[in-house]
Amino acid sequence: MLSTKKTTVGRALAVLGSSLALLTTVGTGSASAHGAISDPPARHFGCYERWAANWQSPQMATEDPMCHQAWQADPSAMWNWNGLLRDGVGGNHRAAVPDGQLCSGGMTFNGRYAALDTPGPWKTVNRPSSFTMNLRDHSSHGADYIRVYVTRQGFDPKTQRLRWSDLELVNEVRNIPTGTTTPIAVTAPGRSGHHVVYTVWQASHADQSYYFCSDVNFTG
Template sequence: MTHQAFPRRAWIRRILLAVAAGLLASTVLAAPASAHGAVSDPIARHYGCYQRWPNGPSAQTATEDPMCHQAWQANPGAMWNWNGLLRDGVGGDHQSAVPDGQLCSGGMTANGRYAAFDEPGQWKTVDRPNRFTLNLYDQSSHGADYIHVYVTKQGFDPTTQRPRWSDLELAGQVTNVPTGTTTPVEVNAPGRTGHHIVYTVWQASHLDQSYYFCSDVNFTGGGPTPTPTATPTTQPTPTTSPTGNPNAGCSATYRVISQWSGGFQAEVRVTATSTAITTWTVSWALTSGERVNSAWGATVTTTGTTVSARNAAYNGSLGAGTSTTFGFIGSGTSSTPALTCTTP
């Protein structure tokens, strides 16, 4: 379709509507009541579209990320309000509130703002083993009565099908989660290969608010066996090897979760070595052009080109051989840093 198919006045009207939607979204996000959260790893569809393409659709998005390109065109407010995909007053009856075929939009919540995320297609995936740790970014530290994580059954095709409740199997859950910026959930989805949807239901504890997230995963098989506790276990084949004094009490590994033009999301896994620890700090050097913009699961400070990440209140204590993670959003292109983990 060429530009000649639309009168000039119609094109101007579309541009003005998009600008107005952006201004409205920024106003909504400025209100404390709108600051909620989303699944950050494996990143939810709507949050991923915002993180990878914060400036909206372009010729690049059309080529490299066509599903996000369509979603941006359908409703920019879905990305600007990435932390608002929720329903109030569901009372735990999620299947009635969110009909089949509308799981990714939370049952067409917010007057259908997130409808584009129900569409099947070639959504961007991240590789994961069949056992992995999901992280929920709880921006306002609402905590959770529970978080339920489902995975589509083998044979489901996200490129042609919209998920139904009957397509899902429960693969992980936690209950009575205290407030904090990030919450790990161990997920076990045996027998899956290829592209699947990981569907997360987060029941916040501050109000009767229910959040619904679709994440796209390419299952590669295998993965570590989780411990009986809620503490994540060490994943195989880390991006970097542990560095620093092996007797320091902890080690750390680094991996990039996703990258986009001008930015990236990374995760650091901290593991207690031969003895239990009660606190940890991970440090590394930034390369030229790199910058940490926001973080969860740790307090991150930058002095010059050196980054120091200290544990949050809830994840400093680790038993020998057990692990936890923290994540961050960065600017620039991620390097493969040498990490130093200490237990001061």
């Protein structure tokens, strides 16, 4: 009986230790924060917002299955929601980020964000054809440019992995001193239903490129 109790306590302490380690990662990540699209939320940021306080809940599997598979694959992708980036791309995004790997930034950080590339019923937010996107940049890195793409009508995020040819560039802003929340205009006429808004943020402080997939339901 005593041995069983020790084993149970040991397992509980191990789980607690893992949880504290993850929370430490969040803290240190925020201290040297980079950023993400917060509205409409990038996939990993949305999963973090919805489930960080309850990330081991079995309800996630039925209520938010795409986030569930992402948390199961690598919880650090959500704890490090502000670090989906690549260094030294030199502006050649299509070479650094191959088709089918756009949401993971070309499998950056040894595939930490790979689950974001998985097609499926990702949670969407409703938007009209013209809306304002927000970039959260805690470190105020600024932007040499921010490019916003939207998938063409006919693309199905539930069954297809995202390719560059699926995207249409709808806006590009240059040389902006981003702050805690930076608004970006998005206009994507002729679309309805579930689409992916894909954002490339080229930071100003270094050759550092960020890649974000946000899921939107265009209401027409």
